[in-house]
Amino acid sequence: MGGDLTLTSVTKRFGAFTAVDDLDLRVPEGSFFALLGPSGCGKTTTLRMVAGLDEPTTGTVLLGDTDITRLKPYKRPVNTVFQSYALFPHLTVADNVAFGLKRRGRRKIDDEVAEMLALVELQQLAKRRPGQLSGGQQQRVALARALINQPEVLLLDEPLGALDLKLRRQMQIELKRIQTEVGLTFVHVTHDQEEAMTMADTVAVMNEGRIEQLGPPEELYESPATTFVANFLGQSNLVAGSVTGTSGDLVHVEVHGARVFAGRSRSRVTEGDVWAGVRPEKVYLAGPGEEAADEVNSLRGGVVSDVSFVGVSTQYLVRMAWDQELTVFEQNTGARKRFRPGDQVDLHWRPEHTFLLDATQDAAAGVEREPV
Amino acid sequence: MSAAGHVPSLGPTEAQLTGRPDPASRRSGWSGYLLLLPGGLWLLLFFVVPTVTLMATSLYDPAGSLQTGYAMTGHWQNYVEALGDYAPQFVRSLVYALLATVACIVLGFPLAYAIAFKAGRWKNLMLVAVIAPFFTSFLVRTLSWQYILGDNEALVGFLRSIHVLAPDGYLLATPFAVVTGLTYNFLPFMVLPLYASLEKLDPRLIEAGADLYASPVTTFRTVTLPLAMPGLVAGTLLTFIPSAGDYINSELLGNPRTRMIGNEIQDLFGAGDYPTAASLSVTLMAAIVVLVFVYVRRAGTEELL
Ligand SMILES: Nc1ncnc2c1ncn2[C@@H]1O[C@H](COP(=O)(O)OP(=O)(O)O)[C@@H](O)[C@H]1O
Ligand SMILES: [Mg+2]
Numbered sequence: 001m002g003g004d005l006t007l008t009s010v011t012k013r014f015g016a017f018t019a020v021d022d023l024d025l026r027v028p029e030g031s032f033f034a035l036l037g038p039s040g041c042g043k044t045t046t047l048r049m050v051a052g053l054d055e056p057t058t059g060t061v062l063l064g065d066t067d068i069t070r071l072k073p074y075k076r077p078v079n080t081v082f083q084s085y086a087l088f089p090h091l092t093v094a095d096n097v098a099f100g101l102k103r104r105g106r107r108k109i110d111d112e113v114a115e116m117l118a119l120v121e122l123q124q125l126a127k128r129r130p131g132q133l134s135g136g137q138q139q140r141v142a143l144a145r146a147l148i149n150q151p152e153v154l155l156l157d158e159p160l161g162a163l164d165l166k167l168r169r170q171m172q173i174e175l176k177r178i179q180t181e182v183g184l185t186f187v188h189v190t191h192d193q194e195e196a197m198t199m200a201d202t203v204a205v206m207n208e209g210r211i212e213q214l215g216p217p218e219e220l221y222e223s224p225a226t227t228f229v230a231n232f233l234g235q236s237n238l239v240a241g242s243v244t245g246t247s248g249d250l251v252h253v254e255v256h257g258a259r260v261f262a263g264r265s266r267s268r269v270t271e272g273d274v275w276a277g278v279r280p281e282k283v284y285l286a287g288p289g290e291e292a293a294d295e296v297n298s299l300r301g302g303v304v305s306d307v308s309f310v311g312v313s314t315q316y317l318v319r320m321a322w323d324q325e326l327t328v329f330e331q332n333t334g335a336r337k338r339f340r341p342g343d344q345v346d347l348h349w350r351p352e353h354t355f356l357l358d359a360t361q362d363a364a365a366g367v368e369r370e371p372v
Numbered sequence: 373m374s375a376a377g378h379v380p381s382l383g384p385t386e387a388q389l390t391g392r393p394d395p396a397s398r399r400s401g402w403s404g405y406l407l408l409l410p411g412g413l414w415l416l417l418f419f420v421v422p423t424v425t426l427m428a429t430s431l432y433d434p435a436g437s438l439q440t441g442y443a444m445t446g447h448w449q450n451y452v453e454a455l456g457d458y459a460p461q462f463v464r465s466l467v468y469a470l471l472a473t474v475a476c477i478v479l480g481f482p483l484a485y486a487i488a489f490k491a492g493r494w495k496n497l498m499l500v501a502v503i504a505p506f507f508t509s510f511l512v513r514t515l516s517w518q519y520i521l522g523d524n525e526a527l528v529g530f531l532r533s534i535h536v537l538a539p540d541g542y543l544l545a546t547p548f549a550v551v552t553g554l555t556y557n558f559l560p561f562m563v564l565p566l567y568a569s570l571e572k573l574d575p576r577l578i579e580a581g582a583d584l585y586a587s588p589v590t591t592f593r594t595v596t597l598p599l600a601m602p603g604l605v606a607g608t609l610l611t612f613i614p615s616a617g618d619y620i621n622s623e624l625l626g627n628p629r630t631r632m633i634g635n636e637i638q639d640l641f642g643a644g645d646y647p648t649a650a651s652l653s654v655t656l657m658a659a660i661v662v663l664v665f666v667y668v669r670r671a672g673t674e675e676l677l
Contacts, residue, residue, distance in 0.1 A: 053579050073582040086580040090598045099594075100584040145584070 003064025004029050005050065005153050005185060010059030012045050019045045021209035023059070027153070027187055027202075032179050034196035035189045037206030038232070038366070043189040044083065046206075047155045050187065051080045063152055074103070079146035083157040085138050087130035093117070093141050094126040100149040116148040119178065136167045143175070147182065156188045160195065168192075172199055193233045197221065205229050207366065221279075223266045227357055230277050232366035237283070237326045238275040239299075240359065246270060250351060256322045260297035261351035273359035280327040282353040284336070285316060285345045297354060300346040302326070304339045314338065318345055430650035438644045450651040458636050458652060465632040466659070468547070468622075469615035472554035476562035476611045477604070479555070484566035484603070485596075489575060499567070502560050514553055514624050521549050521625065545627040553621035561610035569603025570596075605671045613660055 005027040012020040020042040027033045035043050048054040050061060052073030061069045068076055079100065088096050094113050101109045117123050120140040130138055139159055146154055159175075160168045176199050179186045190196050196203045197217040204214040205228070213225040220233055230236035241255035250261040253276050260276060267274075278297075288300065305325060306317035309332075316328040316339065328347065330336060339345055429442070430450055436442035455462070487498045505513055520527060521543040531537040543549055573596065581591030597604075619634030626632075633656055640649035 051583055053582065072587075073579075074585045074587055078583075080580075080583045082576060082580060082583075084574075084576060086574065086576040088577060088580070088595060099581075099586075103585040103590060103594075149584070 003152075004062075005187070006062040007046070007050070008060045008062070010046070010049060010056045010061065012042070012049060012054060013057045018209055020049070020056075023209070023211060025204060025211060025214070027185060029064075029152075029185055030183050031201045032176065032186045032188065032199060034200030034203045035187060035206055036193060036196040036203055036233070037191060039191055041206045042209040043191075043206060044157055047080065047157050047187065047189055050153065051078055051155055052076050053080075077149075077152040078155060079149050079151040079153075080155040081139075081142045081146050081157065081159045083159075083161065085130075085142040087138060087141055087145070089130055092127050092129055093122060093133070096130065096141055097144045097148055099145060104149075112148065116144045119147075120144045135162050136171065139163065139171065143178075147178070147184075150182070151184065153185045153187060156186060158189055158191065160190070160192075168195070175199065197233070203233075205232060207232070222353075223355055224277070224357070225268055226365070227275060227277075227361040227363055228366035230355070230357065230366070231364070235280055235327060236277045237280060238277045238357070238363045239324065239326070240273070240363075241276045242273045242359075243269070243271045243356075251356060253354075253356065255299065256320070258299055260299070260354060262354035262356045263352045266352070266354065267356035269356055269358050275357040275359055275361070275363055277355045277357060278349050278353055280315070281313070281329040281331075283326070283328045283347050283349045284330060285318070285328055285339060286348060287337070288344045288346055291346070291348055295351070296348045297351055298346055298348050299326075302345045302347055304341050304343045304345055307339065307341055316345075318347060426650050427654055429646050430654045432647040432650075434645065434647045436647075438646070442646065447647065450647050451655065454648055454651045454655060458633060461631055461633045461636050462656070462659070464630070465616050465634070465656070466663075468551050468554060468630075468632060469612050469618075471551045472558060472615045473562075473608055473612045475551065475555040476559050476607070480559055480562035480566055480607065481600075481604075484563050484570055487563075487567050488570035488573070502563050502567075505560065510557065511620065511624075514557065514620055517549070517553050517556065517625055518544060521552070544625065545630075547626070547630050549625040550622050550630045550632075553625045554615045554618060557618075557621065558611040558615055561614075562607035565606035565610065566600060566603040569600045573599050601671060605668060608667070609664060613664070616660055617656060 005025075007023055007025040010020060010023045010025075011018065023042075023046065025046075035046065037043050045054060049056050052068070052071055052075075056069060059069075060067055063077070068078075088099065091099070094117065097116055098109055098113045101112065114123065114126075117126055120143055122137065122140055122144065125133065125137060130141060133141065139162070143156075143159065156175075160171050163171060172195055175186075175188075188196070188199060197220075200217065202215065203217050203220055205212045205220065207228050213220055213229045220229060224230035224233065224236070227236075227238060230238065239255050241253040241260070244252045244254050244259070246252065246264070249264050251264055251267045251270050253260050253262060253274060255276055262276060264270065285304075291298075299320065301321045302318040304316055305319045308315045311332070313329045313331050316330065318326050318328060320326060326347065428444065431444065431446050431448060432442035432450075433445040433447050434450060434453075483502075487495055487502075491498050519525060522528065523542045523544060528537060528541075528543055531543075532539055532541060537543070543552075577595055577599070578591055581595045582588070586594060616632075617634050619632055619638050622630050622632045622635050633652060637649045637652050637656075640646075640652070
């Protein structure tokens, strides 16, 4: 088989409930692809349809040119690292890892198993049973058990979800290294946006059974297509405005009496009501009237309502005249003035950092994130 | 309590890891023995004493009787006689028990599997249905099989009409009827422990098997069955042991040539030949202990699969 993994108009219903809704997805061969979305948005269901554990209600799953929509799971060149690992408790680590090769009738696999255990640094634990391992070790057994089969596509369902933060960061780097080394297609499911962005070549943001936006992490971050992506991937300030005109590459927007500009390439709408968005770290603060370059966007008359120092940066909440609170991250370079709660401030940022979104979307979509 | 002053520890204690008693449990040892006392007394009274008595009886001089009393003469020839006279019944008992156990596995495994994985909200109802027969007496239930298997009843009529049975064929008073009765009576003892094992089995393991190139049959052999082994072993013991010693099913559903060792023991007791009956009982017990020991040892390995 081999080739890209393509899902075309895939829908999965459980009774009246639609878990995956008319999903189109193309995962290029050899890429590290992340499926990012909040809990319950249909990520696992999507993976299960690729693995063959669930059958789509409608739509097709292609691997290269081969239609695998109705192929039995044990006949697909696809392996899964399950959300809960699902290691076989009655088998040793080595036997868990050897399971897939044995089922395909391979003999003399000891060297291969040892090599794979070395790759995930578990040689010493080969004779243990899964119950005697820590979470991180179990996770690596699950990875080795899937990886040793050299599947066309490796599916990883929140494989790092059960690990603590430090181990998770370590495993992210490790996983990325292994993927580069073996060159297989990885489809990595996560609800952790940072994990998705640091690991994947391509990120698909999923919400309520649909793909909201798909692309390289930078593109999704700098130019979100929907309010959901703007809020779920990092944070965004979304301010209500309406387009007043265009000039060259810029779209002019009136925002609560001020005029701001947005780059045309980042404007999903170029007329009528919009959400004008900017990322908190793109904004810088200045005292009233202190900075007034014509080519920057400015919102004036804010009052600092909260300051939190987080080491590398300081996070400000600024209450605007129209009673909206905006977020500003300032790097702690020491070069810029520090403000206190109650200070009068103006907000400035560059026009190309502005993105415009459809005003009919919910500005709070994707804001609620579960605690990491 | 002596433990009150201890800092609660997470995870296994050193004693649990090394098998050595830790100082705390040694200090409170006497209370442990005190707690064992009721159970120990119970065992002494209802297990050790009867077993010793049984063994002693098996060595009495068979010349005695209940009326005249028995003399303890260490008459080991009881065993030789018993084995010589009743070898066929011994073999028959073990064969019938084995057949019934196999039948219980064949019927009970799918049933336990269905209850554990497929029953959904009917699960509890199905479990009650498995246990429900116990609300009726063992005797009554076995007697009702006389009716079910009877020569003039629907089942035999049907089997004759589809030529499974000859026109004058019958089921009652055959080895088949005895094994059927044993299977029926001990099936719940197979289903319940099997269910308990399967219920604990994470269905995602079965999916993991499928994901790793194992067909449903292979997944069953390499994942489901090994993980159901504790239940299967328990179920086998709970059906095989009582089946081998049973005499009701042979009595009610069999014929003189289906007599099991239990029937002989019961007759001998009835006739007052306590020494022979006791030596048969001890022999049966020993045979079962040996068989069970071998079985459990092998079940612990993959040899059995
Ligand atoms: N077998 C099922 N039957 C009914 N509903 C299901 C089933 N599997 C998943 N769902 C529902 O589909 C939705 C998506 O589930 P899932 O794909 O597991 O989400 P995610 O992995 O993104 O957290 C959830 O609302 C879940 O309750
Ligand atoms: Mg999930």
